[in-house]
Amino acid sequence: MLPPEEVAAIFVEAIQGEGGYLPAPDEFMQELRRICDENGILLVCDEVQSGCGRTGKWWAIEHTGVEPDIITIAKGIASGMPLSVTLAKAHVMDWVPGSHASTFGGNPVCIAAALATLDVIEREGMKNAKAIGSYIMDRIREWPERYEIVGDVRGRGLMIGIEIVRDQQSKLIAGPERDRIIHLAFDRGVLVLGCGPNTIRLCPPLIVTREEADIALDIIEEAIRTVQSSAKPAEVVAGEPMDA
Amino acid sequence: MSSKFSASLRAPQIITPLPGPKAKRVLEADQQYISPSYTRSYPLVAKRGRGCVIEDVDGNTFLDFAAGIAVTSTGHCHPEVVAAIQRQAAELLHMSGTDFYYENMPLLADRLSRIAPMRGPHKIYYGNSGTEAIEAALKLARYHTGRQQIIAFHGAFHGRTMGALSLTASKPQQKRRFAPLVPGGGHERQGLCSRNGALHRRPALQDHAAAGRGRRHLC
Numbered sequence: 001m002l003p004p005e006e007v008a009a010i011f012v013e014a015i016q017g018e019g020g021y022l023p024a025p026d027e028f029m030q031e032l033r034r035i036c037d038e039n040g041i042l043l044v045c046d047e048v049q050s051g052c053g054r055t056g057k058w059w060a061i062e063h064t065g066v067e068p069d070i071i072t073i074a075k076g077i078a079s080g081m082p083l084s085v086t087l088a089k090a091h092v093m094d095w096v097p098g099s100h101a102s103t104f105g106g107n108p109v110c111i112a113a114a115l116a117t118l119d120v121i122e123r124e125g126m127k128n129a130k131a132i133g134s135y136i137m138d139r140i141r142e143w144p145e146r147y148e149i150v151g152d153v154r155g156r157g158l159m160i161g162i163e164i165v166r167d168q169q170s171k172l173i174a175g176p177e178r179d180r181i182i183h184l185a186f187d188r189g190v191l192v193l194g195c196g197p198n199t200i201r202l203c204p205p206l207i208v209t210r211e212e213a214d215i216a217l218d219i220i221e222e223a224i225r226t227v228q229s230s231a232k233p234a235e236v237v238a239g240e241p242m243d244a
Numbered sequence: 245m246s247s248k249f250s251a252s253l254r255a256p257q258i259i260t261p262l263p264g265p266k267a268k269r270v271l272e273a274d275q276q277y278i279s280p281s282y283t284r285s286y287p288l289v290a291k292r293g294r295g296c297v298i299e300d301v302d303g304n305t306f307l308d309f310a311a312g313i314a315v316t317s318t319g320h321c322h323p324e325v326v327a328a329i330q331r332q333a334a335e336l337l338h339m340s341g342t343d344f345y346y347e348n349m350p351l352l353a354d355r356l357s358r359i360a361p362m363r364g365p366h367k368i369y370y371g372n373s374g375t376e377a378i379e380a381a382l383k384l385a386r387y388h389t390g391r392q393q394i395i396a397f398h399g400a401f402h403g404r405t406m407g408a409l410s411l412t413a414s415k416p417q418q419k420r421r422f423a424p425l426v427p428g429g430g431h432e433r434q435g436l437c438s439r440n441g442a443l444h445r446r447p448a449l450q451d452h453a454a455a456g457r458g459r460r461h462l463c
Contacts, residue, residue, distance in 0.1 A: 002393050002430055003393075004394065005348075005391070005460070006391050006392055006393045007391060007393045007394070007395060008385040008386050008388075008389040008391035008392065008393060009381070009385035009389070009394050009395070010394075010395045010396075011358075011378070011380070011381070011382075011394060011396040011397075011400070011402060012396070012397060012400070013393070013397075013400060013401075013402075016397075016399050016401075016414075017314075017401055018401030018414045018415070019399030019401060019414045020411060021401065022399065030462070031430075039388065041389075041456070042297055042385050042388070042389060044273065044381050044385060045361070045399075046318075046374075046378065046402055048377065048402075048403075049313075049314050049373035049374075052317055053317065054314060054317065058359045059278055059359075059360075059361040060362070061361050062361050064264050067361060067362035068361060068362055069361065069362065070381050070385070071361060071362075072362070072374065072377035072378055072380075072381050073356070073369045073377060074371075074373055074374035074376075075313065075314050075315045075317075075374060076314060076317035077317075078318075079315070079316055079317055079318045079322060079325045079328065080312060080315055080320075081348050082372045082373055082375050083370065083371075083372065084370070084371040084372060084373050084374055084377035084379045085356060085368055085369070085371075085377060086365075086368060086369040086371065086381050087356055087357075087366055087368050088359055088366065088367055088368075088369075088378040088384060089362060089363075089364075089365075089366060089367075090364070090365040090366055090367045092367075092384065092388050093367035093368075093388075094387075094388055095383075095384060095386060095387045095388070099383075099387060100369065100380060100383055100384070101342040102342060102370065102371050102372065102376065103340050103342055104274050104338070104340075104372050105341060105370040105371045105372055105376070106330050106341035106370030107337075107338060107341075108335075108336050108337070108339075108348060108373070109333050109337060110344050110372075111328055111332075111346070111348045111349065111351075111352045111370075112324050112328040112331065112332035112348065113328055113329050113332075114352055115323045115328065115348065115351065115352055115355065116318075116322075116325045116327070116328035117278075117317060117318050117322075117325055118352075118355055118437070119324065120317075120318040120322055120324055120325070121317060121318065125318060127420075134358070144274065146266060153336060155260045167245060178283075179285070180272070182285055182286070183285070183286055185284075186262065186286040186306075186378060187254060187258070187262055188256060188258070189256020189257065189258050189304070189305065189306045189307060189309045190256060190285065190306065190307050190309060191288060191298065191306045191307065191309055191310045192309045193285065193310045193313065194285065195360070196399070196414070201310075201312050202309050203309065203310060203314040204296055204307075204308060204309040204310075204311055205296050205297070205308065205317060205318065205319040205320070206318065206319075207313050207317050207318060207319045207322075208271060208294060208296050208319075209296075212307055214358065215255075215256070215307055216307050216309050219307075220341065223298050240315075241383050
């Protein structure tokens, strides 16, 4: 417990990234905004992974109807060139010369890449993220019913998580199974990463096509099937219970 | 819409065992020299990319659903982005925005201000990485409010430099043996305030989200 008058800021990801691609509920974000307003606390939204059009809107927090005081931007903003932005309400960014600076920050080549990147995202990337994101969700929505080891699928736009569990009843975290699926996908030519203890994340470029999504999903689905059919029975495996 | 420029590379096409012979040599050199702290899940040695396709050093092609950790938003080597980089690289590489001015610093800021998720006016600080953006936000929050404490959430990842790491709580190995971290940071659970006093056990991620849908609040 902290005295609210000593709290400078609450940092939150509107969709937790490394934590497992977990969207924060709208009411949760709205409640944070209320607490911040009542106590003079700044709400900082970390949009490093979720921003720049990936969720089908420029920023993931826009899905929640909440306005933050500060956002942090990086990753997708310059297509691979190193650039980050801390964007604040003007009255908040009131620090004096010398209080903070960076030799490389705002490098002209990186900013040129960012301007071109925003053009492409604005013209086609964001729209496509929404369309292909929905298409992927439509294809995988029933996986938890179809596959014993798929615990949940979730996400917004092209920020999609597929959670792998030991079985639907126990909901035991299935980290090694998740890792095997990722390896099998690699062996078949599809690159995906994990996030959280047992989630596969899908975060392709925003210009991904429906055909590419189909090929990738076919391979991932096949990998899930393979791992499921070779999984050990849940009762002989000691795992960490997922539910408290 | 189609990623026309990926047409030159067809994927996936796996033509060698993985890792292939050239990749194996790179992995050996990497093992000799490169920090073992990186978290490589599988031995992809990337050589070139177009659109959603990555080709490795042995000529295998992959469909990229990782995008360099959600970075290559416009696809690999989008021609417009490459052209912008080449133009600027031929003109000026660096002068430092700390001590001098660049025409395009306020230009990008204006662009971002127009699409920001909160009403303006806005001001912008530029860094080089996500963790630096968080460091700047952390310092700014303390500076502006004159307060010390920061709240972040379990499961959060905000970066790996000491300040950002203090706000990160997604995996134990990110923090192991790095204490003491920056004081004044506390973590709250999202949506798990009253799960029958059993918070010492790891929550189900989907339950975590589902519980949150009904009652996620600060505890």
